[in-house]
Amino acid sequence: MSEREAPATTSSASVPPRVPENAEAQAKRAPVTVAPDPMANQVGAAWRHCVPGYAICTRPRPARWLLGALGLTLAGAGTAYLLFVGDSLRAGDPGGFIAGGGMAALGGAVLGGLYGLMGGDRRGDADRLRPSTFAFDYTSGGAPRLGEQHPGEIALRFAPNFYFRDGGGRLRLFGHVGGIPGRETDVDPRPQVSEVTPGSDNTQPVALGERLLSVGVGTDLAVTLPYPLLRRSAHLGAAEIRWRPEVQIRRHDLGDRVIERTMLLPLTIGLRWYLSPRQRFTTYVGPRLDFVAAAADGDKLDRGAPNVGSLYGEVWYDIDVPLLVRPSAPVRLNGMFTLGYVHSRFDGHGINIGGAYGFLGPAYAGWHMRLRRRGKPAAVQVGFGSWFGSGFAAVFSAGVVLPDLGGKKL
Amino acid sequence: MTRRLRSLVSVTASLGAGAIALALALASLHSCAQPECVVPNYTDPECRVIVENELARLDAASGVEVRFVDPRGSDLDWDALGLVEEPAAGSVRARVASVGDFALRIRGDADEARTVDLELTNVDPRAVLRVGPVGDLDSGITLPQPGEPLLRRQLSVDVDAGAEVELRGELPCPERFTLAFVGDIQTNPTHFERILERIREDGEAAADAGAPLLGMVIVGDLTEWSNDEEFFKIRALLGNAPAPVAVTAGNHDIFRGAVAIYNSYFGPANYNFDVCGARVAMIDTASARLASSIEGRLGELVGRGDADLLIMATHYPPHWGLSGDGWSREDQPQLLLAELALAEADLIVAGHQHALRDSIIHVGGRDLRQIIVGTGGADQGLGVARFGYLRLRVDPSAGITPCFVEVPPPGWAGPANEPLASLPYCDT
Incomplete structure (x- = not known):
């Protein structure tokens, strides 16, 4: 799950919960009456099907087809750019993101379309999933090896929201503190260093022992675009733009030396597109600055000057699955499937295709659920998912959703 | 709460708790763990x-x-x-x-x-x-x-x-000597032969100038598809090289998971050696990552030891900058850079990108120089190809002086490209 978007957090203090994400809210602001669809009985009605219950007709199918076609085109263009323009012209940087992001957009559109065919293009629930206000995550470590320890990583995350009074946007503070619980070790498999140790099955000595501290913090400002922005955008769903400055720090304690890596993302901008009340496409892109610092034998870390890194980017496709949303039910249960791609290998393995290493970042797929008892201001969220790269890492998450700050009920 | 709802909630909670417990248990379970490489996969x-x-x-x-x-x-x-x-x-x-x-x-x-x-x-x-x-x-x-x-x-x-x-x-050591670096031959061993011939000619001139050519370093991608025929051809070429050749593997040299094809032709890809006061550390990054054991041995492998100068040669550039064509995971190249900074390395030479690049990487308070020389013959895409090799004049008491020798393909009267702003073409 993305720290930024996947699970957790909602809006509100009571049921019905308040303040859906604002672009979405704008689409819903009008009275909840079914707008007559003048083309309902004509040829292609299914294609032009409006989501019932909204004054402004939103047509998810053309929107998803548009996203899928754009994704396919971009994936092809990015791949062609990589293959034909060549390394001598520094082709990889935008090419990798365009190709990976395009594939993720296409994959999201296909999955969203399947869900729509199953009847998922309906009114969403206002208590849909957003990042938990506070959450605990566990990410599994590498495959078990004799003599090695791969305990995985834990993280305590936070993501409180502040909604603007006019309903035109929201500001989220997000971050985490975590790392490896204990020490990760890897062995030296060289045959000439093997030796039998009494009481141990393992003959290979430890080559690498590492403790890791992981810290990150950022803000995500989302501002609703006027909706409909253009005449036709009324049919394709609302959108919002985002700005998400962020810093990520990883401190590796290798025993006699400490190495600290910092990724600074000052100008990451994003776009969210509400393809349907239950489906959202979100992308971020921005420049990246890297700091690397090292100190041995207890010396002080000197972070020095930054290096300009490659592009940073993310692509997410979220599909809400309301499971139990009857007003009379004692609890409200919402699910969300998330598919994502992160164009960065700061924390792990990217996707490699054959010998084409290092062009792409990892992908994510996850399922998360929010459970809220009727009338309660707090909700709980649990979920699981996996990062896919050259290998995979399972992610488990549990968190609590507290009422948002600011904002106004719509 | 209805019975159905209770069931749903309890199943949900149980699933979440069970999944976390299972993950934690798997993480600490070693009874089913096997040693590294029990099932060989030489792309690992x-x-x-x-x-x-x-x-x-x-x-x-x-x-x-x-x-x-x-x-x-x-x-x-x-x-x-x-x-x-x-x-x-x-x-x-x-x-x-x-x-x-x-x-x-x-x-x-x-x-x-x-x-x-x-x-x-x-x-x-x-x-x-x-x-x-x-x-x-x-x-x-x-x-x-x-x-x-x-x-x-x-x-x-x-x-x-x-x-x-x-x-x-x-090896008897002169006061000054020359080393030649190049990478990324791939589909074009024919042009690589031309580069070898140029290195031979330049080596004779360098010997006359009192800085004999003591060795060559190839920073990976000797082949395109890791075939026996390709390795056989390159090994034969390097057997007739004008000086001994140190080699490490590139991503194109390890395509065959079932056969350690690179190692069976050239031996190690992770090692270091001292040549007349200069230490050259060769690091295997062919999989766009380091073996974990190599990560743990970086202090030894890229350490300066008693040498006056330290050069690290590898296939994937530790800092790929705006190329976007980087390592499979970023922590390892950054750890490698940190170790090189601690060792006060004098130069990093890499390949992979089919281009000539010269850049400064800031690591803490230290600046490391990285030269990418993927100019051994492989396709460079659009633009005028720049083939050739990097020549280092090494004086252990004075330092390293790099320059590039462009070896244009037939049809060009002379160098087809302008030198980089920070890396001149060699005079002779």
Whole structure:
């Protein structure tokens, strides 16, 4: 799950919960009456099907087809750019993101379309999933090896929201503190260093022992675009733009030396597109600055000057699955499937295709659920998912959703 | 709460708790863990670490054991500093991986004296070879120098029953010398032959100028598809090179998971060697990552030791900047850069990007210089290709002076490109 978007957090203090994400809210602001669809009985009605219950007709199918076609085109263009323009012209940087992001957009559109065919293009629930206000995550470590320890990583995350009074946007503070619980070790498999140790099955000595501290913090400002922005955008769903400055720090304690890596993302901008009340496409892109610092034998870390890194980017496709949303039910249960791609290998393995290493970042797929008892201001969220790269890492998450700050009920 | 709802909630909670418990249990479970590379996959760098060390030692059919050892001294029984093969029973071939000094040890059969017919390849014709008992080489003999400037020597070594002898090659060191670096040959060994020919010509001129060419370094991608034919061709070319060649693997050299094809032709890809005051560290990044054990040994492999100068050569650039074509995981190149900064490395040479680049990388308070020289013949995409090699003039007391020699393809009267702002073309 993305720290930024996947699970957790909602809006509100009571049921019905308040303040859906604002672009979405704008689409819903009008009275909840079914707008007559003048083309309902004509040829292609299914294609032009409006989501019932909204004054402004939103047509998810053309929107998803548009996203899928754009994704396919971009994936092809990015791949062609990589293959034909060549390394001598520094082709990889935008090419990798365009190709990976395009594939993720296409994959999201296909999955969203399947869900729509199953009847998922309906009114969403206002208590849909957003990042938990506070959450605990566990990410599994590498495959078990004799003599090695791969305990995985834990993280305590936070993501409180502040909604603007006019309903035109929201500001989220997000971050985490975590790392490896204990020490990760890897062995030296060289045959000439093997030796039998009494009481141990393992003959290979430890080559690498590492403790890791992981810290990150950022803000995500989302501002609703006027909706409909253009005449036709009324049919394709609302959108919002985002700005998400962020810093990520990883401190590796290798025993006699400490190495600290910092990724600074000052100008990451994003776009969210509400393809349907239950489906959202979100992308971020921005420049990246890297700091690397090292100190041995207890010396002080000197972070020095930054290096300009490659592009940073993310692509997410979220599909809400309301499971139990009857007003009379004692609890409200919402699910969300998330598919994502992160164009960065700061924390792990990217996707490699054959010998084409290092062009792409990892992908994510996850399922998360929010459970809220009727009338309660707090909700709980649990979920699981996996990062896919050259290998995979399972992610488990549990968190609590507290009422948002600011904002106004719509 | 209805019964159905209660069930749903309890199932949900149970699933979440169970999944977390299962993950934690798996993370700490070792009873089913197996050692590294039980099922070999040589696209995995850790499997290549194992095989490169195994191939540096041979139990020959005649009962003798031949193994490479570190000429600088080591606690280990052998080191991954070469490739030992037995192409036919009784005949041993050893390819020295490094440039400069090297050492081999031959342990005799326990019961009978043996004579080992040994073919040494990738040995500088100027190297002085001595054979004698281990620990008392001075009481041994010095072999006569070859009459021709070939990288190949043949000798027979008598080993008494139960005895151990050492064969040591020592390179006389000039005050200044030259090293040549290039990477990414791939589909174009024909043009790489032209580059080799240019290096030979330049080496003769460098010797006349008092800075002889002592070695070449290839930073990976010797082949396009990791085929035997491609490796055979490149090994033959490098066997006739103007100086010994140190090689490491590139991503195109490790496509075959079932066969350690690179290592079976060239031996190790992770090693270091000292040549006349300069240490060259070769690091295997062919999988766009380091083997975890190599990550743990970086302090040893890219450490400066007693050398005056330190050069690190690898395939994937530790800092790929705006190319976007980077490592599979970013923590490792950044850790590598940090180790290089701690060791105060003088130069990083890499390939992979089919281009010539020269950049400064800031690591803490230190600046590291990285030159990418993926100009060995591989396709460079759009634009005018810039083929050639990086020449380093090395003076251990004064430092390293790099310049680039462009070797344009047939049809160009001279260099087809302008030099980089920070990296001049060589004068001669």
